[in-house]
Amino acid sequence: MGWAVGPIVVAAGVGLVLRPHLAPADLAMLMLLGVVVVAARNPRWIGVLGTVLAIVGYDLLFITPYYRFSVSDTAYLITFVVMLIVGLAIGHLTSLLREAAQHRAQRERIASTRLVLNERLGAVASADELAEVTAAVLTEATGASCRVCWVARGTTVEAVIDGLGQPRIDHGLRDGVLAILEGSLPHYLTVDGWLVHRIQEGERLWGVVTLDPGEPPRALLDQVPFLAAVLGQVGTILERRETAAAHEAVRVEVEAGRLRTALLSTVSHDLRTPLTTIEGSASTLLTGQDAIPPATRAALLEAIQDESRRMNRLIGNLLEMVRVETGALPVRRSWQPIEEVIGVALLRVEPRLAGRAVEVDLPEDLPLVAIDELLMEHVVTNILENAARHAPGETPIRISARATEESLEIRVRDHGPGLPDAVLAAGSSATVPRGRPIGPGAGHGLGLLICRGIVSVHGGTLTLANAPDGGAELTVRLPRGVAPDGPAHEEEVTA
Amino acid sequence: MTRNAPLVLVVEDEAPVRRFVRAALEVAGYRVVEAESAREATAHAAGWRPDLVVLDLGLPDGDGLEVLQVLRDSLRIPIIVVSARGQEATKVAALDAGADDYLTKPFGVPELLARLRVAMRRGLGVVRSGPDASWRAADVTLDLARRVVTRSGTAVHLTPTEFRLLALLAQHAGGVVTHQQLLEEGWGPAALEQPHYLRVYMSQLRRKLETDPARPRLLLTEPGVGYRLVESDDGGLTS
Numbered sequence: 001m002g003w004a005v006g007p008i009v010v011a012a013g014v015g016l017v018l019r020p021h022l023a024p025a026d027l028a029m030l031m032l033l034g035v036v037v038v039a040a041r042n043p044r045w046i047g048v049l050g051t052v053l054a055i056v057g058y059d060l061l062f063i064t065p066y067y068r069f070s071v072s073d074t075a076y077l078i079t080f081v082v083m084l085i086v087g088l089a090i091g092h093l094t095s096l097l098r099e100a101a102q103h104r105a106q107r108e109r110i111a112s113t114r115l116v117l118n119e120r121l122g123a124v125a126s127a128d129e130l131a132e133v134t135a136a137v138l139t140e141a142t143g144a145s146c147r148v149c150w151v152a153r154g155t156t157v158e159a160v161i162d163g164l165g166q167p168r169i170d171h172g173l174r175d176g177v178l179a180i181l182e183g184s185l186p187h188y189l190t191v192d193g194w195l196v197h198r199i200q201e202g203e204r205l206w207g208v209v210t211l212d213p214g215e216p217p218r219a220l221l222d223q224v225p226f227l228a229a230v231l232g233q234v235g236t237i238l239e240r241r242e243t244a245a246a247h248e249a250v251r252v253e254v255e256a257g258r259l260r261t262a263l264l265s266t267v268s269h270d271l272r273t274p275l276t277t278i279e280g281s282a283s284t285l286l287t288g289q290d291a292i293p294p295a296t297r298a299a300l301l302e303a304i305q306d307e308s309r310r311m312n313r314l315i316g317n318l319l320e321m322v323r324v325e326t327g328a329l330p331v332r333r334s335w336q337p338i339e340e341v342i343g344v345a346l347l348r349v350e351p352r353l354a355g356r357a358v359e360v361d362l363p364e365d366l367p368l369v370a371i372d373e374l375l376m377e378h379v380v381t382n383i384l385e386n387a388a389r390h391a392p393g394e395t396p397i398r399i400s401a402r403a404t405e406e407s408l409e410i411r412v413r414d415h416g417p418g419l420p421d422a423v424l425a426a427g428s429s430a431t432v433p434r435g436r437p438i439g440p441g442a443g444h445g446l447g448l449l450i451c452r453g454i455v456s457v458h459g460g461t462l463t464l465a466n467a468p469d470g471g472a473e474l475t476v477r478l479p480r481g482v483a484p485d486g487p488a489h490e491e492e493v494t495a
Numbered sequence: 496m497t498r499n500a501p502l503v504l505v506v507e508d509e510a511p512v513r514r515f516v517r518a519a520l521e522v523a524g525y526r527v528v529e530a531e532s533a534r535e536a537t538a539h540a541a542g543w544r545p546d547l548v549v550l551d552l553g554l555p556d557g558d559g560l561e562v563l564q565v566l567r568d569s570l571r572i573p574i575i576v577v578s579a580r581g582q583e584a585t586k587v588a589a590l591d592a593g594a595d596d597y598l599t600k601p602f603g604v605p606e607l608l609a610r611l612r613v614a615m616r617r618g619l620g621v622v623r624s625g626p627d628a629s630w631r632a633a634d635v636t637l638d639l640a641r642r643v644v645t646r647s648g649t650a651v652h653l654t655p656t657e658f659r660l661l662a663l664l665a666q667h668a669g670g671v672v673t674h675q676q677l678l679e680e681g682w683g684p685a686a687l688e689q690p691h692y693l694r695v696y697m698s699q700l701r702r703k704l705e706t707d708p709a710r711p712r713l714l715l716t717e718p719g720v721g722y723r724l725v726e727s728d729d730g731g732l733t734s
Binding site: 305308312332334335336337339340341342343344346347360362364368373374377483484486487490491492493 | 658690696708
């Protein structure tokens with residue numbers, strides 16, 4: 001404070017030196033300059049003090065008789081009053097300016113913190129991360145170590161204290177948290193130097209934040225207006241996220257409903273076709289009895305067998321679909337060569353290939369992949385069957401695999417008419433054309449849909465494309481991951 | 496039908512399935528006795544003393560695995576279990592509990608008869624599974640005693656583990672051997688934690704024995720269960 005009134009002391013000193021050469025009015029102006037400087041740069045009460053000091057100093061130093069108060073001084077009453085008014089007025093104006101500046105700074109701090117919260121909270125997914133990021137942003141903004149715990153209906157005090165993870169939690173803080181949970185307090189309270197603040201938007205309590213006073217303890221109450229403004233924003237962000245999640249859930253539900261409808265029409269069609277053949281063939285055999293020539297009889301029997309197998313495949317597809325979609329049966333992944341799965345799939349589709357050429361191109365050094373062999377065999381079988389069904393009988397099918405940095409690619413290429421645009425379009429968005437069966441007739445749809453589901457539970461992708469020179473090209477990409485070490489190397493010993 | 500024809504106990508709750516299985520087996524020269532429940536199965540097994548059992552694991556009145564245990568304990572005969580696709584864990588449990596082989600529903604008659612044939616040979620002791628046996632299919636031969644493997648008349652060089660795995664498969668030629676059985680044979684019980692060892696070795700064996708390793712004809716994969724070496728061309732292991 002001594003320094004604060006320094007300008008007045010300086011003014012008095014200069015005045016003393018120049019006293020012989022100046023008029024009292026000039027000396028008054030000099031002191032007034034000191035008052036203005038002090039009032040402009042200090043809180044209002046120091047301004048007042050400085051003014052009084054200046055008046056007393058002026059009276060003692062510059063009005064004859066010097067160095068004492070005398071009655072004649074009253075002649076300078078107007079000078080004293082003007083000095084006082086100027087000092088007070090300047091002090092008042094500067095304090096107004098200062099407050100305005102402080103408000104602006106506070107608003108800017110709130111706005112920038114809100115912006116940071118918006119940005120950083122938008123980028124995280126889990127509730128834990130949300131709490132962590134919120135606490136980090138608040139710590140940065142307030143300079144006091146902050147911790148955040150979310151609260152839901154029925155959250156206990158223990159859970160909150162646990163969530164806040166305060167090492168120095170004491171009885172008072174515990175009562176404070178309880179009071180905040182019960183909503184019996186205003187938005188904040190201080191306990192033992194700690195500041196505990198509700199994270200609230202509207203009527204809903206979202207969580208609790210605590211500010212550590214630190215060592216040595218610092219006052220945190222002046223952070224309350226800032227916190228109130230910023231934490232409201234946190235509540236708004238949380239609310240927005242919740243709403244978005246609810247919308248997404250509805251969208252998924254609607255999408256699933258649409259999928260089910262499309263699936264149902266495809267399934268009923270695909271199941272009835274083989275059943276029609278089976279029932280027709282069987283009843284022909286029963287009613288025709290011996291009148292049927294042996295060749296026809298054999299053909300009918302063969303049809304029954306073929307169509308039964310087709311139905312079995314379809315039902316297998318449906319079961320795998322349910323298995324993957326509902327997660328009812330766990331996906332059992334283990335490390336294995338893709339070659340084995342491809343071998344099983346080729347063996348399985350052999351009857352349907354009917355002697356068609358299949359080129360198999362598998363490099364010997366393919367890495368192991370972590371897959372559920374039953375599910376992945378289903379994928380390869382489906383894709384090969386699709387190719388066999390849609391490409392003309394004499395054209396070759398090619399299945400190849402290769403390893404890239406991140407993934408293992410399995411590619412099946414045929415020389416048929418290629419995939420229809422509707423399937424390609426549906427394939428890219430993983431949805432199904434509205435209101436009609438997935439893939440007309442013996443369709444691509446169901447099988448590919450299931451393939452996509454299975455591949456995606458493996459963290460991979462299924463890409464549908466038509467080759468530039470015709471024919472469909474389906475690519476399964478599976479993430480390589482980190483394969484375990486193989487068994488130790490052994491020398492060959494048998495002769 | 497002769498009195499000496501082998502007797503097969505078919506345990507299956509669905510009458511139409513029993514009907515076609517009986518028809519197929521009788522045509523193939525077997526005698527058949529049917530059971531439609533777990534209770535009937537154990538009673539018939541004791542009363543009829545069958546030579547082989549075909550057991551559906553999905554019985555309405557009991558756990559198929561328990562029935563398997565009872566039959567296994569009371570009779571020393573081959574048991575072939577039947578279950579649906581997607582129940583590989585059950586199949587593996589049954590095989591590890593002593594079943595000889597399995598069939599996946601729906602199955603064709605040729606498949607059923609092949610499994611029965613292999614299991615009967617083993618059950619009747621026709622097959623010599625001792626260390627002096629040999630196996631031969633396509634252009635590959637295996638002589639267990641002399642530890643010699645040839646392909647198209649040329650010796651194939653195997654590592655000790657490869658040979659142990661192939662020998663175990665050959666002793667069960669035509670039948671399935673589970674992953675667990677092979678892992679224990681190859682690397683001991685500790686290797687059960689390292690199932691990919693087996694995959695790597697089977698892949699090596701195929702490269703050495705198969706004409707087209709990507710489309711195996713001898714060493715077949717039974718997805719989710721294990722491996723099967725095809726039957727020897729002369730019917731079984733012979734000395």
